[in-house]
Amino acid sequence: MSEKEISSAVIKRLPRYYRYLGELLRNNVDRISSQELSKKMNVTASQIRQDLNNFGGFGQQGYGYNVEYLHTEIAKILGLDQENKLIIVGAGNLGQALANYDFSKKGFRIIGIFDINEEVIGKEIGGLVVQHIDKMKEVVEENGVNMAALTVPKTAAKGIAKSLVEYGIRAFWNFASIDLQLSKEEVVVENVHLAESLMRLSYNVNKQRNKE
Amino acid sequence: MSEKEISSAVIKRLPRYYRYLGELLRNNVDRISSQELSKKMNVTASQIRQDLNNFGGFGQQGYGYNVEYLHTEIAKILGLDQENKLIIVGAGNLGQALANYDFSKKGFRIIGIFDINEEVIGKEIGGLVVQHIDKMKEVVEENGVNMAALTVPKTAAKGIAKSLVEYGIRAFWNFASIDLQLSKEEVVVENVHLAESLMRLSYNVNKQRNKE
Structure with a gap:
C-alpha cells in the first residue's frame, strides 16, 4: 500500500479523516458508511469513497468502512506510527x-x-x-x-x-x-x-x- | 476591478505576494520585474505574471511592476483597507x-x-x-x-x-x-x-x- 502514489490533494485531506475516525473510535463506532461520514464531515459521499479507495479493499456497499482499520492505515500513511x-x-x-x-x-x-x-x-x-x-x-x-x-x-x-x-x-x-x-x-x-x-x-x- | 471574479487559487496566494511586496516597499524598491520577483519567491515568472494580470494594467515588459500600486491593490482585494x-x-x-x-x-x-x-x-x-x-x-x-x-x-x-x-x-x-x-x-x-x-x-x- 505504501508504494502506491497518493495525490497531494488526498494527502491534504487525510488529517481531517484521521480526526473524524479518531472521534468515532472514541465513541465506540466500529463501522460507518460513506453516507454517514459524509453528513458528519460535510463533504460528498462520492468524494469520501474516492479518497478512501486509495487505501484499498474495504468499504463494501451496505457494509461500510471498518473505522479502526482505516484509522490505523491513515496513521501509517501519515507516519504517525513512527516516533x-x-x-x-x-x-x-x-x-x-x-x-x-x-x-x-x-x-x-x-x-x-x-x-x-x-x-x-x-x-x-x-x-x-x-x-x-x-x-x-x-x-x-x-x-x-x-x-x-x-x-x-x-x-x-x-x-x-x-x-x-x-x-x-x-x-x-x-x-x-x-x-x-x-x-x-x-x-x-x-x-x-x-x-x-x-x-x-x-x-x-x-x-x-x-x-x- | 473589485467586480472581477478572481480564482480561489490566486486568492490563496495573494497574502504571500502582499508579504513580499511589503518587504520590497520597506526596502524602498519602486519597481520589480516578474523575473526578479520569481527568484525571490521561488515560483515561476509566468505564474507571477498570470496571477498579477488579475489586477489589470501594469507590469509592462522591460518596465516591471509598480510595487506600491500592486501592494495597495492587493490590500484592497484582501479587505485590509477596511478596519x-x-x-x-x-x-x-x-x-x-x-x-x-x-x-x-x-x-x-x-x-x-x-x-x-x-x-x-x-x-x-x-x-x-x-x-x-x-x-x-x-x-x-x-x-x-x-x-x-x-x-x-x-x-x-x-x-x-x-x-x-x-x-x-x-x-x-x-x-x-x-x-x-x-x-x-x-x-x-x-x-x-x-x-x-x-x-x-x-x-x-x-x-x-x-x-x-
Missing part, C-alpha cells in the same frame, strides 16, 4: 502554547525547548525546562531529534534553521513569517503563517460585505 | 500569543480578550485586560466587533461560536480542533488546525524516510 522527536525553538507565548499542547498521542515527542531570553531560560513549560539556544546542538545530536518548530522572530528564523540543518534536523514546522529556503533538498517545511491566514479571513469577510 | 474588529476568546498561551502579535498594521484591531478562568481574568495582555466571557455580548455589540479568534478547547468552541453568531459576529478565526458548522450562510470561518499541520509535516518526513 518523531521535536524541539521547539522560541519559548514565547506561541512556543509555550505548542509545548503545552499534547501531541504525544500522535507520535510526537517534544525533546527540548530553547530560547535566548534569560527571563524564560530555566522556566518549566509542559514538563520541560527552557534551555539556552547554545545547548541545541548537543540536545539534537544526542537524542536524534528530527523536527524543529520555529516560533522565533522572522529575523532570527533563517540563521537558526541553517544551523539546525547542520545539526541534522530534516523537518521544520515554521511559524516565522518568512519562507525558509534551505539548500538541502531532503529538508521538508510546513508553514503556519498566521498573518496570511488572517488575511484570507479578511478577504472572505470583505467579499461577504460587498455582497450585502 | 476589522476582533475579539480573542480563550486567554491561554495561544490566545496570549495572538494578543501580543501586532496585526494592527494589517487593519485588524483587537477589541477584547475573554476567558472563564479566574486566574487569567484581570491580567493585562498586549494592552488589554482579560475579561470574563459574560462580558462578551456587551463588548461585541457596543463596539461592532465583526471577527472572533477562538482559542478555546474544542469542547467549548461550538457553543461559544453559536452565541457569538447571535451577538453579530460573522467571521471566525478558529484554532479549536473542530469544524464549526454554523447555520448562518454568511458566516465565514478560517481554520488553523495545528495538529493537522503537524501531521502533514509528519507525512512528508515519512515519505522522505522511505526514499532513503
Whole structure:
C-alpha cells in the first residue's frame, strides 16, 4: 500500500479523516458508511469513497468502512506510527502554547525547548525546562531529534534553521513569517503563517460585505 | 476591478505576494520585474505574471511592476483597507500569543480578550485586560466587533461560536480542533488546525524516510 502514489490533494485531506475516525473510535463506532461520514464531515459521499479507495479493499456497499482499520492505515500513511522527536525553538507565548499542547498521542515527542531570553531560560513549560539556544546542538545530536518548530522572530528564523540543518534536523514546522529556503533538498517545511491566514479571513469577510 | 471574479487559487496566494511586496516597499524598491520577483519567491515568472494580470494594467515588459500600486491593490482585494474588529476568546498561551502579535498594521484591531478562568481574568495582555466571557455580548455589540479568534478547547468552541453568531459576529478565526458548522450562510470561518499541520509535516518526513 505504501508504494502506491497518493495525490497531494488526498494527502491534504487525510488529517481531517484521521480526526473524524479518531472521534468515532472514541465513541465506540466500529463501522460507518460513506453516507454517514459524509453528513458528519460535510463533504460528498462520492468524494469520501474516492479518497478512501486509495487505501484499498474495504468499504463494501451496505457494509461500510471498518473505522479502526482505516484509522490505523491513515496513521501509517501519515507516519504517525513512527516516533518523531521535536524541539521547539522560541519559548514565547506561541512556543509555550505548542509545548503545552499534547501531541504525544500522535507520535510526537517534544525533546527540548530553547530560547535566548534569560527571563524564560530555566522556566518549566509542559514538563520541560527552557534551555539556552547554545545547548541545541548537543540536545539534537544526542537524542536524534528530527523536527524543529520555529516560533522565533522572522529575523532570527533563517540563521537558526541553517544551523539546525547542520545539526541534522530534516523537518521544520515554521511559524516565522518568512519562507525558509534551505539548500538541502531532503529538508521538508510546513508553514503556519498566521498573518496570511488572517488575511484570507479578511478577504472572505470583505467579499461577504460587498455582497450585502 | 473589485467586480472581477478572481480564482480561489490566486486568492490563496495573494497574502504571500502582499508579504513580499511589503518587504520590497520597506526596502524602498519602486519597481520589480516578474523575473526578479520569481527568484525571490521561488515560483515561476509566468505564474507571477498570470496571477498579477488579475489586477489589470501594469507590469509592462522591460518596465516591471509598480510595487506600491500592486501592494495597495492587493490590500484592497484582501479587505485590509477596511478596519476589522476582533475579539480573542480563550486567554491561554495561544490566545496570549495572538494578543501580543501586532496585526494592527494589517487593519485588524483587537477589541477584547475573554476567558472563564479566574486566574487569567484581570491580567493585562498586549494592552488589554482579560475579561470574563459574560462580558462578551456587551463588548461585541457596543463596539461592532465583526471577527472572533477562538482559542478555546474544542469542547467549548461550538457553543461559544453559536452565541457569538447571535451577538453579530460573522467571521471566525478558529484554532479549536473542530469544524464549526454554523447555520448562518454568511458566516465565514478560517481554520488553523495545528495538529493537522503537524501531521502533514509528519507525512512528508515519512515519505522522505522511505526514499532513503
